[in-house]
Amino acid sequence: MKQYLKHDPWLIVEEDFNRNYNEITESVMSLGNGRMGQRGNFEENFSGKTLQGNYIAGVYYPDKTRVGWWKNGYPEYFAKVLNAANWIGININIEYETLDLQTCEVRDFRRVLNMQEGYLERSFVALLKSGKEIQVNAKRFCSIVDDEAGAIRYSLTPLNFDAKITIEPYIDGGIRNRDSNYDETFWDEVRKETGYGEAFIELRTRKTGFHVCTGMCIEIEQDGARIDFQSQPIRQEKYVANRMTLECLQGQETTIYKYAVNLSSLNYDSDSVVSEARKYIQRITGKGFERMLIEQKQAWADKWKMNDITIEGDVAAQQGIRFSIFQLNQTYTGEDERLNIGPKGFTGEKYGGSTYWDTEAYCLPFYLATADQKVSRNLLRYRYKHLEKAIENAQKLGFKAGAALYPMVTMNGEECHNEWEITFEEIHRNGAIAYAIYDYVRYTGDVHYLAEYGLEVLIAISRFWSQRVNWSEAKQQYVMLGVTGPNEYENNVNNNWYTNYLAAWTLRYTTEAVGMVKELDAEKFNELCDRIHFREEKEITTARHIADHIHFPYDENRQVFLQQESFLDKELMPVSDIPKGQRPLNQHWSWDRILRSCFIKQADVLQGIYFFEDEFDPETLQRNFDFYEPMTVHESSLSPCVHSVLASRLGRKEKAYEMYLRTARLDLDDYNNDTEDGCHITSMAGTWLAVVKGFGGFRIKGDQVILDPNCPDNWESLAFKIRFRGALLEIKATQTEVSIQNFSEKNAEVLLYGKSLTVSAKSQQTVKRATGLPIKSRKK
Ligand code: BGC
Numbered sequence: 001m002k003q004y005l006k007h008d009p010w011l012i013v014e015e016d017f018n019r020n021y022n023e024i025t026e027s028v029m030s031l032g033n034g035r036m037g038q039r040g041n042f043e044e045n046f047s048g049k050t051l052q053g054n055y056i057a058g059v060y061y062p063d064k065t066r067v068g069w070w071k072n073g074y075p076e077y078f079a080k081v082l083n084a085a086n087w088i089g090i091n092i093n094i095e096y097e098t099l100d101l102q103t104c105e106v107r108d109f110r111r112v113l114n115m116q117e118g119y120l121e122r123s124f125v126a127l128l129k130s131g132k133e134i135q136v137n138a139k140r141f142c143s144i145v146d147d148e149a150g151a152i153r154y155s156l157t158p159l160n161f162d163a164k165i166t167i168e169p170y171i172d173g174g175i176r177n178r179d180s181n182y183d184e185t186f187w188d189e190v191r192k193e194t195g196y197g198e199a200f201i202e203l204r205t206r207k208t209g210f211h212v213c214t215g216m217c218i219e220i221e222q223d224g225a226r227i228d229f230q231s232q233p234i235r236q237e238k239y240v241a242n243r244m245t246l247e248c249l250q251g252q253e254t255t256i257y258k259y260a261v262n263l264s265s266l267n268y269d270s271d272s273v274v275s276e277a278r279k280y281i282q283r284i285t286g287k288g289f290e291r292m293l294i295e296q297k298q299a300w301a302d303k304w305k306m307n308d309i310t311i312e313g314d315v316a317a318q319q320g321i322r323f324s325i326f327q328l329n330q331t332y333t334g335e336d337e338r339l340n341i342g343p344k345g346f347t348g349e350k351y352g353g354s355t356y357w358d359t360e361a362y363c364l365p366f367y368l369a370t371a372d373q374k375v376s377r378n379l380l381r382y383r384y385k386h387l388e389k390a391i392e393n394a395q396k397l398g399f400k401a402g403a404a405l406y407p408m409v410t411m412n413g414e415e416c417h418n419e420w421e422i423t424f425e426e427i428h429r430n431g432a433i434a435y436a437i438y439d440y441v442r443y444t445g446d447v448h449y450l451a452e453y454g455l456e457v458l459i460a461i462s463r464f465w466s467q468r469v470n471w472s473e474a475k476q477q478y479v480m481l482g483v484t485g486p487n488e489y490e491n492n493v494n495n496n497w498y499t500n501y502l503a504a505w506t507l508r509y510t511t512e513a514v515g516m517v518k519e520l521d522a523e524k525f526n527e528l529c530d531r532i533h534f535r536e537e538k539e540i541t542t543a544r545h546i547a548d549h550i551h552f553p554y555d556e557n558r559q560v561f562l563q564q565e566s567f568l569d570k571e572l573m574p575v576s577d578i579p580k581g582q583r584p585l586n587q588h589w590s591w592d593r594i595l596r597s598c599f600i601k602q603a604d605v606l607q608g609i610y611f612f613e614d615e616f617d618p619e620t621l622q623r624n625f626d627f628y629e630p631m632t633v634h635e636s637s638l639s640p641c642v643h644s645v646l647a648s649r650l651g652r653k654e655k656a657y658e659m660y661l662r663t664a665r666l667d668l669d670d671y672n673n674d675t676e677d678g679c680h681i682t683s684m685a686g687t688w689l690a691v692v693k694g695f696g697g698f699r700i701k702g703d704q705v706i707l708d709p710n711c712p713d714n715w716e717s718l719a720f721k722i723r724f725r726g727a728l729l730e731i732k733a734t735q736t737e738v739s740i741q742n743f744s745e746k747n748a749e750v751l752l753y754g755k756s757l758t759v760s761a762k763s764q765q766t767v768k769r770a771t772g773l774p775i776k777s778r779k780k
Contacts, residue, residue, distance in 0.1 A: 001669050001670065001671055002021060002024070002669060002670045003669055004018050004021060005025075005028065005668055005669075007315040007316050007319055008315065008319060009315055009318045009319060009322065010114065010115055010116040010322065011112050011113065011114055011115065011116075012028060012029060012112065012113040012115065012319070012323065012668070013110065013111075013112050014029075014109075014110070014111040014112075015109070015110055016109055017101060017106045017109040017111075017124070019048055019049065019101075019102070020049065021670075022048060022049050022050055023049055023050065023051050023676035024670050024675045024676045025040060025111065026039040026040045026041055026050065026051060026053070026676075027039060027040075027347045027348055027667065027675050027676060027677070027678050027679050028040065028113070028323075028347075028667055028668060028675065028679060029111060029113045029120055030053075030327070030330070030345070030346055030347035030678075030679065031113075031118075031119075031120055031140070031141060031142045031150075031330065031346075032142055032327075032330035032331055032345060032346040032347075033142040033143060033144040033147045033330065033333075034057065034144070034147060034329075034330070034331065034332055034333035034335065034336075034339070035056070035057050035147040035148055035262075035336075036054070036055065036056045036057065036084075036142060036147075036148065036150070036262050036346070037054075037055050037057075037142060037330060037331070037345060037346020037347070038053055038054045038055065038088065038142065038150075038346060039051060039052070039053035039054075039346075039347060039348065039678075040111065040113065040120055041053065041086075041088060042101065042122070043088050043089060043090045043138055043140070043152060043154055043258075044090055044091060044092050044099045044100070044101075044136075045089075045091050045092075045098055045099065045100050046100060046101055046102055047100050047102045047103065048101065048102035051178060051348065051349070051676070052083070052086055052175065053083055053346075053347070053348060053349065054083065054084045054085060054086055054087060054088075054175070054262075055081050055082070055083065055084060055346040055353060056081075056082075056084050056212060056262050056264055057081070057336070057339050057346075057353075058081075058264070058266045058336075058338055058339055059081065059082055059084065059205060059208075059210045059212060059264050059266065060079045060080055060081050060082060060205075060208060060210075060352070060353065060354075060411050061079070061080055061082050061177075061186040061205050061206065061207060061208055062076070062077035062078070062079050062207055062208065062416075063077055063078050063079070063080055063177075063180060063181045063182075063184075063186075064076065064077055064181060064182060065077055065078055065181070065418045066181040066182065067418050067419075071420045071424075073396055073397050073420075073423070073424060074418045074420075074423065075414060075415045075416050075417070075418055075423070077416065078181070078352060078409070078416045078417075078418065079352060079354055079409075079410070079411035079412070079414075079416045080177060080179065080349065080352035080353060080354070081342060081352060081353025081354070081411075082177060082186050082187070082205060083175050083176070083177045083178075083349060084173075084175065084187075084203075084212060084214070084262070085171050085172060085173040085175060085187075085201060085203060085212070085214040085238075085262075086170075086171065086172040086173075086175060087150065087171050087214050087216060087260040087262065088140065088150075088152060088258075088260070089169065089170045089171070089172055090152070090154055090167060090168065090169045090170070090256060090258060091166075091167070091168040091170065091241075092156065092165065092166070092167055092168075093165065093166040093167075093168070094128065094132060094134065094158075094163055094165050094166075095130075095132075095163050095164060095165075097128045097129065097130055097132070099126055099128070099134070099136075101124070101126065103129070104126045104127055104128050104129065105126070105127035106124050106125070106126060106127070107124065107125040107126075107127060108123065108124055108125050109122075109123075109124040110122065110123050110124070115322050115323065115326040116297075116300065116301075116304065117293075117296065117297040117300055117301075118141055118144065118296050118297070118299070118300040118326075118330075119139055119140065119141035119293065119296065120139070120140055120141065121137075121138065121139045122136070122137070122138045122139075123135070123136065123137045123138070124136055125159065131160075132158065132160065132161045132163070133158075133159040133160045133161075134156055134157065134158050134159060135155075135156070135157040135159055136154070136155065136156055136157075137153075137154075137155045138152065138153070138154045138155070139152070139153045139293075140152040140153070141292075141293065141296050142330075143284075143292055143295070143296055144296060144299045144300070144303075144333075145292070145295040145296060145299050146280075146283075146284050146287075146292070147333075148261050148262055148263055148267075148280060149259065149260065149261045149262075149280065149281075149284045149292075150259075150260050150261075150262075151257070151258070151259050151260070151284065151289050151292050151293075152256075152257070152258040152259075152260075153255060153256075153257055153289050154255065154256045154257075154258065155253050155254065155255040155256075156248065156253070156254050156255075156256075157251065157252065157253045157254070158248050158249070158250050158251070158252070159250065159251070160250060161250055162247075162248070162249045162250050163248060164245050164246070164247060164248070165245070165246055165248045165254070166243060166244070166245045166246075167220075167243070167244055167245075167246065167254075167256060168234070168241050168242070168243045168244075169216060169218050169241065169242055169256060169258050170199075170216075170234070170239060170240065170241030170242075171199060171200075171201050171214050171215075171216055171239070171240050171241070171260070172238070172239050173187055173189065173201050173203045173214070173238035173239065174237065174238040174239060175187065177349055178349055179349045179350065179352075184206075185206075186205055186206055187203040187204065187205060187206070187238065188203065188204050188205075188206060189201070189202075189203055189204075189237065189238045190202040190203060190204050190211065191274065192235055192240045193240075193274065194233030194234070194235055194240050194241075194242065195233070196231055196242075197217060197218040197219065197229070197231050197242055198215070198216060198217045198218065198242070198281070199215065199216055199233065199240035199241060199242060200213055200214070200215040200216075200240065200274050200277055200278065201213070201214055201215075201238065201239075201240045202273055202274050203238065204270075209265075209270075210264055210265050210266065211264065211265040211270040211273050212262060212263065212264045212265070212273065213261075213262075213263050213264075213273035213274045213276070213277040214260065214261070214262050214277075215260065215261050215263075215274075215277040215278065215280075215281045216258055216259065216260045216261075216281070217258075217259045217260075217281045217282075217285045218231070218242055218256060218257065218258055218259075219256075219257040219259075219285070220244070220246070220254065220255065220256055220257070221254070221255040221257070222246070222248075222252060222253070222254050222255075223252060223253065224253075227246075229244045229246065230244060230245075231243065231244045232244070257288075257289050259281055259284050259285045259289075260281075261277050261280045261281050261284070263276050263277045263280060266338070303329055306370060306371075306721060306723075306728075307325050307329065307370050307721070308322070308325070308721070309321045309322070309325065309688075309691055309692075309718070309719065309720045309721075310717070310718070310719045310720075311691075311715055311717070311718055312715065312716035312717045312718075313714060313715045313716035313717070314712070314714055314715050316661065316665060317660065317661065317664060317712075317715070319665075319668065320660075320661065320663075320664025320665045320668060320687060321664055321687060321688070321691055323664070323667075323668060323684075324664060324684035324685075324687040324688060325684075325688065327345060327347070327679055327681055327684050328341075328363070328366060328681065328684050328685060328688075330345065330346070331345035331346060331681050332345075332363075332367075333375075334367060334371055334372070334374070334375030334376075334378055334379075337378040337381055337382060338382075340354075340355040340359055340379070340382055341355070341358070341359050341363050341681065341682055342354055342355070342681065342682075343356055343358055343637075343680065343681060343682045343683075344677070344678030344679060344680070344681055345678070345679065345681035347678040347679040347681065348676075348677045348678020348679070349677070349678065350677040350678055351409070351678075352409070352411075352416070353411075354409045354410055354411050354416060355382070355409070355410050355411070356408065356409055356429070356682065357408070357428070357429035357432040357433070358638065358682030358683070358685075359379060359436075359682065360379075360383075360432040360433050360435065360436035360439075361432040361435070361436070361607075361611075361638075362638060362641075362682050362683065362685045362686050362689070363379070363682055363685040364376055364379055364380075364436050364439060364440065365439065365443075365685070365688075365689060365693070366685040366688045366689070367379065368439070368440065368443045368444070369443075369692065369698075369722040369723060369724070370688075370721070370722070370723065371723075373444050373446070376440055376443075376444070377440070377444075377446070377449065379436075380436060380437060380440055380449065380453070380454070381453060383406065383433050383436075383457065384453040384454075384456070384457055385413070386406065386407075386410065386412075386413030387404060387456065387457055387460060388413070389407075389410075389412070389413030389414055390404035390405055390406045390407070390413065390460065391403070391404045391460060393405050393406070393407060393414070393415050394464055397424060399463075399464060399467050399468075400467070401463060401467075401533070402459070402460055402463050402532050402533065403460060403463035403464040403466075403467050404430070404457070404460035404461055404463070404464055405427060405430055405464050406429055406430050406433050406461075407429075408422055408423055408426055408429055421484050421491035421492055422484060422488065422491075424482075425482055425483045425484040425491065425492060426483070426484040426485075426486075426488070427464075427468065427483060427499065428483070428485060428486060428496070428498060428499045428502055430461050430464055430465070430506075431461070431465075431499065431502030431503060431505070431506055432502075433457065433461065434457070434458055434461045434462075434502075434505075434506040434509065434510075435502070435505075435506075435611060437449070437450070437454040437457060437458060437513075438509055440454075441454065442700060443700055443724070444725065445703070445725060447516055447520055448520070448521075450513050450516055450517050450520075451517045451520050451521045451524050451525070452524075454513065455510075455513050455514065455517045455525075455528065456528060456532060458506065458509065458510040458513050459510060459514075459532065459534055459539070460532075461506055461510075462506055462507050462510040462539070462543055463539070465503040465506055465507055465546070466507070466539075466542050466543060466546055468480060468503070469503065469546055469550065472551070475551055476549075477549050477550060477551040478546050478549050478550040478551060479494065479495055479550075479551050480494070480495055480496070480499060480500050480503065480550075481494045481495075482494070483496045483499050484496070485497075485498050485499055485563065485564065485604045486498060486601075486602050486603060486604045486607050486636075486638075487563065487600045487601050487602055487603075487604040488601050488602075488636070489585075489594050489595065489597070489599060489600060489601040489633075489635075490563070490564060490595060490600075491595060493563075493564035493565065493566070494564060494565040494566070495551050495552075495553050495564055495565045496563065496564045496604070497552055497553055497561045497562055497563055497564065497604075497605050497608065498563075498604050498605055498607055498608040500550050500551065500552055501552065501608045501612070502608065502611075503546075503550065504546065504547040504550045505547075505612065507543035507544070507546055507547040508543070508544075508547045510543060511540050511543055511544060514536065514540065553565050553567070555568060558623065558627060559620075559623055560605075560623050560624050560627045560628075561605050561608075561624060562605075563600070563604050563605050563628070567598075570596070570597065570598040571597075571598060572598050572631065573598060573631075574630035574631060575599065575630060575631060575632065575633055576630070578599070578633075583633065583635075584633065584635045584672050584673060584674075585597075585599060585633055585635060586601075586635055587673060598631050599631055599632075599633050600628060600631050600632040600633065601632075601633060601634075601635045601636050601639070602632070602634065602635070602636035602638050602639035602642075603628075603632070603638070603639050603642035603643060604628070605624055605628055606624060606625065606628055606629075606632075606642055606643065606646060607642055609621055609624055609625075609646065610642045610645060610646055613649070613699075614701075618649070618650065621646060621649065621650060622650055625643075625646055625647070625650060629643060629647075629655070634659075634662060635672060636683075637663070637666055637672070637680035637682075637683035637686070638682070638683050638686055640659040640660075640662040640663040640666075640686075640690075641659070641660075641663040641683060641686025641687055641689050641690045641694075642686065642689075643655070643659045644656045644657075644659035644660045644662075644663060644690035644694050645689055645690055645693050645694040647659060647694070648690075648693075648694035648695055648697065648710060649694075649697075651710070653710065653712055653713060656690070656694055656695065656712070657712040657714075659690065660687075660690045660691070660694065660695070660712070663683060663686055663687045663690055664687045664690070666680055666683065667679040667680060691718065691720060692720050692722070695709065695710060695711050695712065695715075695718055695733075696708075696709050696718065696720055696731060696733070697709055697710060698720075698722060698731070700724065701751070703725070703749060704749045704750065704751050704756075705722070705724055705729065705748060705749070705750045705751070706750075706751045707731060707738070707740070707750060707751070707752050707753075708752075708753055708754075709731065709733030709738050710733075711733055711734075711735065713735070715735075716734060716735070717732060717733060717734040718732070718733050719731065719732035719733075724748070726744060726746055727742060727744040727746055727748040728742070728743040728744045729741065729742055729743070729744075729748055729750075729759070730743065735769070736768065736769050737766055737767060737768050737769055738752060738753075738766070738767050738769060739764055739765065739766040739767070740752070740757070740759045740764065740765050740766075740767075741759075741763075741764040742759040742760065742761060742762065742763055742764070743762070744761060744762070745761050745762065746761050747759065747760050747761055752767055753767075753769070
């Protein structure tokens, strides 16, 4: 754990340059706008520890699979969102000395991510070997208004010298992914153009053939006034730049404005990406940096108006939740249904920017409650469009008759993962996709989704479960052998309780959904049956039989569900017995030792209880929580949030808070020693869950909003907003009262601490906590 970033409600602040942590800070200070993003790299040359990272949503490369021992059924490739052209670069040379923070002394360094207004700022004084001192102030953003563009303002002021300074703003397409399997380059150059203060380079991805044009335009000011400059165009392999040498006087500020665009053939004709990039860059340069920045601030203000969560009395907690909401908004806007949410977003290379079960299990509830309904519908449709590929994937593994196995990791629907114990065995992901359909329908009431798309997916997933189980003569029950549950610190186990539970649940829900769709639109249902050869009676009878007779490992003694059949054979001990300095286990223990240990990477049985909380009474939750929580090391970012929600439900405030900080500050404090690879974007939705579902006690039952706010003792208040079926509510809870403001035109039915309450349109209700009785009611 590292605590070098300052606590602040709206800013992430690094003071003093922490060279050794630079890659961590770069991840944390990443910028994005849903279409493109980048790590918090420096504009000027830097020869120290850095991972240069620029990414364009949806532009990927199928990197040939690399495994030691090939297994039949492995995918041929791993799709990665590519590290793309570096558009921020500005090299600075001061009379033969390169400005490089690795080689000079640095004073008054400050790097700040402004989450409220959506930009990254940096200032420092560099003391060069020659004794020259130069002040630098830099600000940049990825525009969320012009979402294929970014802009930089970079100012230099010589503090103790006059000199000729050579400035070289550039675009560098000679980029390689650090995680490339065969150390290949993924980009080919198509063409490049340079002009006065501008340059364009068009690159094409190998194999996938995406064209991307990255363009830049430069303007320069001295003492606040635009100047003309001589620029020398530079063209090298996959590199374009403009070089200019300027007379800079002591105390005089020279400011470089660099406008950049990234246009890809996902959105434009490949033939026209360069001409469109020219037009785009002219347009944003015409607007100018200041106006673009004003628009940026306004757009972020609008987002925060809908999304913000305020926590009074605890800055570390406040910063953590805002950081999570900020990064989620930077990663995915929901505007393009071809895109999804990569576990690292635009903050690093690991996990390749592909889609995991994280989207359905963690991110969907965030978008359901904070964004327009079409966003969560798009997330569901993304999987619907991959159904055919999921059926092919299952066929490849020997399943038939329309059974679908969704991939563990995917870009276009095809499986990319290549470790057999996950690729073939971590099949619970299929259940999360079914669960997401249920979650969406119960939240929005949009049953038509089932008729249009959802049921078809559910049937295909149910067909998979029906074939994946087998009847055990010995047990006289169905069993599911050779699986890996969410806890990846156990592989190839039999009867993972969570997977079996999800399978049985999916089978039942599919049966229910068949009934709903038949009633809603019989014609559509019949058409679906014909198209996918659904033999209703036979398939439903099988589904019911399996759901009623599947085996759930259980310990009668402790009365807890067993993570898997042989869990009790392990030497059971709490995490507190692990010798100091041996965590995270995955960085200290052999894999074999981890697999045999009782230590749990992430919520597994508890994940199931969290999903289906209505199906378990508080005593069951408590017993299972008390059994599993002490053995959980939370080495997946997806874990502490689930434990936090459940601890809140149990009224274990301290545990809930400890787990909350762990999820909310995971990257800010580098808990798992892996933030340098990128931030854990999908788990940030889990942080939101820990606040809203955990401390806020927010749930949905039928048409009713359920709220049981219970803030940590050190919080003065917690306020969050939720959208629900056309209503927009803000809930503010203090230690003594709860107020609910209804901003919408329709009344909202709320169950607050178990008591029904109608919050009329455009009004606010305040309820005292101890009694649950309304103390104030006023019309807005
Ligand atoms: C977790 C998975 C998760 C993946 C991507 C892994 O460490 O075990 O559950 O899907 O990270 O976030």
